[in-house]
Structures are given as C-alpha cells and as structure tokens.
Amino acid sequence: MESSLPKLEDLRGAAHGLMRLQDVYNLHVESLVRGHFQQISDPVDFYKLSVSDMLSGDDCFLVGKVAYDLEDYYHSVLWFEEAVRLFRGTEWSPENEGTLEDALDHLAFSHFKEIKNQLKTWITSPHRRCFFQADLNSKTGNISHALSLSRELLLHDPMNRRVHFNVEKYEKLLNENLPATSSGLTLKRPDGIYLRTRNAYEQLCQTKGSQPKHFENPSLFCDYFTNGSPALFLQPIRREIISLQPYVVLFHGFVTQAEAKNIRKYAMPGLRRSVVASGMNQATAEYRISKSAWLKESAHEVVGKLDQRITLVTGLNVQPPYAEYLQVVNYGIGGHYEPHFDHATSDSSPLYRLKTGNRVATIMIYLSPVQAGGSTAFIYANFSVPVVQNAALFWWNLHKNGQGNVDTLHAGCPVIVGNKWVANKWVHEYEQEFRRRCSLNPEE
Ligand SMILES: O=C(O)CCC(=O)C(=O)O
Ligand SMILES: [Fe+2]
Known part of the structure; x- marks a missing residue:
C-alpha cells in the first residue's frame, strides 16, 4: 500500500502550496490556518x-x-510563529513531529538569521549542532525576539547547553547595541525565481476575475453565435467577447454537466x-x-463529440495531427500554472514534433467549479477570467502572420x-490556412 501513500515530496509540495497561497493572495497566516482567507491589506x-x-x-x-x-x-518566521502560538495552547500529541521547544528553537534561529548581515559572529544552529557563521548579506531582523524565545525555551529545557550559548551570544549582541538590534523586525519576502510579471500576475489573481466592463466598451459584447x-x-452558443487584442x-x-463529469x-x-517544455524535452516544473x-477522441465518444463542437464553433480542423489530443488537467489546493505561452517560442520546442506547425489557438474548457482562486489571468492584456x-x-496564440502574440501571456492562478x-485543446497551424486566413497586412 505504501506506493499509494503521500511521499515526502507530496508533503513538501503541500507546504509549498500553502506558502504560495499566502504569497499570491497576500494572506495572513494566522487566519489561513483557521480556513479564513484574509488579505493582509x-x-x-x-x-x-x-x-x-x-x-x-x-x-x-x-x-x-x-x-x-x-x-x-x-516564511519560516511566519509559520513557526503560528506553530508556537498553537503549541502553547494545546497538549502535545505523540503524533506530532515537533514540540513547543523545537518551534521556539527554530523560530529564534530564524529571527537571528534575518539579521545576519549585522553580525560577524559564530552561533550554533539548532538542528545541526554545528557552528554557523552569519554572513553579511541579509536583511534586518530582531535579536531581542530571538533572545526572549530562547529564554522561554530554557524554561522548558533548562539543561540545553546550545541554547544557553545562544542566549549569551544574543545578550552580548544586544549589549553591543548594534543598530539592527533595536529596530523592529522587517521581514522581506524572498525574490525566489525571478518573475518579471510577478506583481501584475498576483494583482490579477487577487481580483478573482476582472474582466473588462462590457458596458464601457461597446466592441466587447455578448451574443448568440x-x-x-x-x-x-x-x-446557438452564448458567446462573450472578453478581449479583442488579444482576441479572447x-x-x-460549451459542455453539459454530464459531459464534464464523464471527461473527468x-x-x-x-x-x-x-x-512543461524544457529545451527539446519535457520536464516537471515548480x-x-x-x-x-x-484523451483520444477515438477512445471516448464524448471526446469525439467535443471535437465536432469545437469545429462548429471555431471553424477549425481539430483532427489529429492538426490538433493535439484533449489534455485534461486537475489542480488541487495551491495548484497553479504561472505566466506562460501555449505556443512554442523556440524552434527546438517539442511542440513541433507533430510536424503541423505551432499552436495557433487554444480552447480551454472549465470542467468544474472552484470555490476560491483558480482564475485564468492574462498578464499583459490585464484581465482575468474567473472559472465559469x-x-x-x-x-488565438499566433498573429495572422504566424508570429506569437506576446499579449497572450497567461496563467492559471493558484486554487485556494x-x-x-480544465481541458485544453491546442490547434496547430497546418490545415487551418483557409479557416484562418493570413491578412494582406504582413504586420497583422
Ligand atoms: O488553468 C488555467 O486557468 C490555465 C491553464 C493553462 O494555461 C494551460 O494549461 O496551458
Ligand atoms: Fe496555457
């Protein structure tokens, strides 16, 4: 049975998922742990x-x-603070991995690490029991926090020599009266993997779907199509024009409840x-x-019916190899897809293996409701579509001249x-020449 149980990677992934929700939606950890999603602002x-x-x-x-x-x-400061608060108020259970003492120890050390740029000293790390040199390139923090937490820890574990040693160090540092020791704690979120569009993306996710206001722009309308x-x-199908540039x-x-259920x-x-595409190959990615x-249309009747409907509504040929099979995607809590293009942006992309050109269009079907989060955000076009x-x-991912449309940069916001x-149908360029004609204007 062991293979079906969550592994360490899953547990770590769940922790990353929670921190992702905290960051993208700017949530309070204290309310997050109670199932209340409250923004700091x-x-x-x-x-x-x-x-x-x-x-x-x-x-x-x-x-x-x-x-x-x-x-x-x-992140460790914010989550250990919550752990300490909750451990203080409850009896320790044998199922727990950590104790109040562990949480205090790690919290104190995390606080200390936040001010390591102010210090040129050696101090012992709580779990490795080795010496650790504070380096010079970090943010300000609060030594007095680390000191009071370590003193509290000594009440529970009076014989812990390492913590005694740390307390002495913290006291000494405080006496030296470094500027940082008196300042308040200023936690700064790590930059992580550099994402130029991070702010715009998070803003669009936080608005829970911010479509352009149709009444303000008469070229955006709804009709029976x-x-x-x-x-x-x-x-006829109910069509809502969401954006003209890019055309969305x-x-x-588009599907019935029963069809969506069967596809899932x-x-x-x-x-x-x-x-995701990684050079010439495919790889998992954070x-x-x-x-x-x-899902192949030949294996399931409902998938074949869906292909026919896509052709009716878009006029495109979605027979393989002119479109990919239907890709059904399932996101759990914290699941997401950061800003990306659906079309290939390099000649060596594995998307060209079908030998039918680039992905000219995307049809993405929402196969379930989502209680919170999970909007689809178009970063440069500055709108997000809630899950409907x-x-x-x-x-259309490509311009009529075949070049990628950068305004289609989009993302699946984390599920709260x-x-x-969702189900993706990616239609390729070949066979669509007379269905989506090029323009007389080579720029288009
Ligand atoms: O889940 C979403 O909203 C977007 C998914 C997406 O962009 C994709 O699968 O390529
Ligand atoms: Fe996509």
Whole structure:
C-alpha cells in the first residue's frame, strides 16, 4: 500500500502550496490556518470555508521547516510563529513531529538569521549542532525576539547547553547595541525565481476575475453565435467577447454537466504530474503544479463529440495531427500554472514534433467549479477570467502572420479552495490556412 501513500515530496509540495497561497493572495497566516482567507491589506474575509479543519501547531511547524531547510527565513518566521502560538495552547500529541521547544528553537534561529548581515559572529544552529557563521548579506531582523524565545525555551529545557550559548551570544549582541538590534523586525519576502510579471500576475489573481466592463466598451459584447453553421441555428452558443487584442472569447455552456463529469472520469486513471517544455524535452516544473492526462477522441465518444463542437464553433480542423489530443488537467489546493505561452517560442520546442506547425489557438474548457482562486489571468492584456463551470475560453496564440502574440501571456492562478479541472485543446497551424486566413497586412 505504501506506493499509494503521500511521499515526502507530496508533503513538501503541500507546504509549498500553502506558502504560495499566502504569497499570491497576500494572506495572513494566522487566519489561513483557521480556513479564513484574509488579505493582509484588507481585514474582510477573502473567502471563508464553511467546514473549517484547522491546521495544527505541528502542521505549521512542518511548513516552517520546509522553508527553514531552504534558508527561506521570511516564511519560516511566519509559520513557526503560528506553530508556537498553537503549541502553547494545546497538549502535545505523540503524533506530532515537533514540540513547543523545537518551534521556539527554530523560530529564534530564524529571527537571528534575518539579521545576519549585522553580525560577524559564530552561533550554533539548532538542528545541526554545528557552528554557523552569519554572513553579511541579509536583511534586518530582531535579536531581542530571538533572545526572549530562547529564554522561554530554557524554561522548558533548562539543561540545553546550545541554547544557553545562544542566549549569551544574543545578550552580548544586544549589549553591543548594534543598530539592527533595536529596530523592529522587517521581514522581506524572498525574490525566489525571478518573475518579471510577478506583481501584475498576483494583482490579477487577487481580483478573482476582472474582466473588462462590457458596458464601457461597446466592441466587447455578448451574443448568440452560430458561426454560420446550420448545426448551431436551433441552439446557438452564448458567446462573450472578453478581449479583442488579444482576441479572447468565452463560450458559455460549451459542455453539459454530464459531459464534464464523464471527461473527468475518463481522465482520472491516466492522471500524471504535468510537465512543461524544457529545451527539446519535457520536464516537471515548480511553475506548473497539476496533474494531467491525454484523451483520444477515438477512445471516448464524448471526446469525439467535443471535437465536432469545437469545429462548429471555431471553424477549425481539430483532427489529429492538426490538433493535439484533449489534455485534461486537475489542480488541487495551491495548484497553479504561472505566466506562460501555449505556443512554442523556440524552434527546438517539442511542440513541433507533430510536424503541423505551432499552436495557433487554444480552447480551454472549465470542467468544474472552484470555490476560491483558480482564475485564468492574462498578464499583459490585464484581465482575468474567473472559472465559469462548463464554459470554454478560446484565444488565438499566433498573429495572422504566424508570429506569437506576446499579449497572450497567461496563467492559471493558484486554487485556494476546491479542485479545478480544465481541458485544453491546442490547434496547430497546418490545415487551418483557409479557416484562418493570413491578412494582406504582413504586420497583422
Ligand atoms: O488553468 C488555467 O486557468 C490555465 C491553464 C493553462 O494555461 C494551460 O494549461 O496551458
Ligand atoms: Fe496555457
């Protein structure tokens, strides 16, 4: 049975997922652990879980440890603080990995590390029992915090020589009256992997879907759309034009509830961790956390019917190899897909293996509702689309001249609560020459 149980990687991934929610949505850790999603800048609940399973002190300790092991003391301070608060108020359970003493120890050391740039001294690290030299390139912090936490720890563990040693060091540093020791704690979020669009992306995720206001722009409208297909005359599709540059539309009610359910069911056994293009190959990546499976239209009737509907609505040929199989994607809590292009941006991309050109268009179907989070954000175009169950989002990735449209840079925001399912159909350039003609203007 062991293979079906979560592994260390899953546990670490869950901790990263929580820290991702904290960062992207700017959430308070204290309310997050209670299932209340409150933004630091706004005390009103962003989302509140009706059935709330609180995180325990031990859960918070674990999240803090994941950050601590990566020397990310910004997150470790915030999560160990919560662990200490919760451990103080509860009896220790034998199932716990950590104790109040461990949490105090790690919190004190994390605080200390936040001011390491002020110090040129040696101090022992709590878990390695080795000497550690504070280096010079870090942020300000608060030594007196580290001191009072270590003193509290000594009340529980009076014989701990290492902590005695640290207390002496902290007292000495305080007496030396370094400027940083008197200043308040200024925690700064680590830059992590550099993402130029980070601020815009997080803003768009936080608005929970910020489509342009249609009444302010008459060229954005809703209509009943047939695309001139006789098959759609009796039951036109409800089309909402979301953006003209890039061209993005939402087709409401694109699938039925039953179809969405069946597609999820067929995909379930084939779900594997999602990959992204990496040079000439494919690899897992932190910036895309989800599971996905490919469904062939020949294997499932409903998938074939969906292909026909895509052709009716878009006019595109989606027969293989002119489009990829249907990719069904499942995101759990904290699952996301950071800003990216669907089309290939390098000639060596594995997307060209089909030998049918680049991905000219994307049709992404929302196969489930999501309680909170999970919008699709278009970064440069500056709007985000909330998850609309059973609707399909369509956009052209390429200009008519075949070049990639940079304005299609988009992302799947992290899921706060729920389980998000989408299905992607990527249509390639070949066979669409007379369906999406090039323009007389080579710039278009
Ligand atoms: O999940 C989303 O909203 C976006 C997904 C996406 O962009 C993709 O799978 O390529
Ligand atoms: Fe995408």
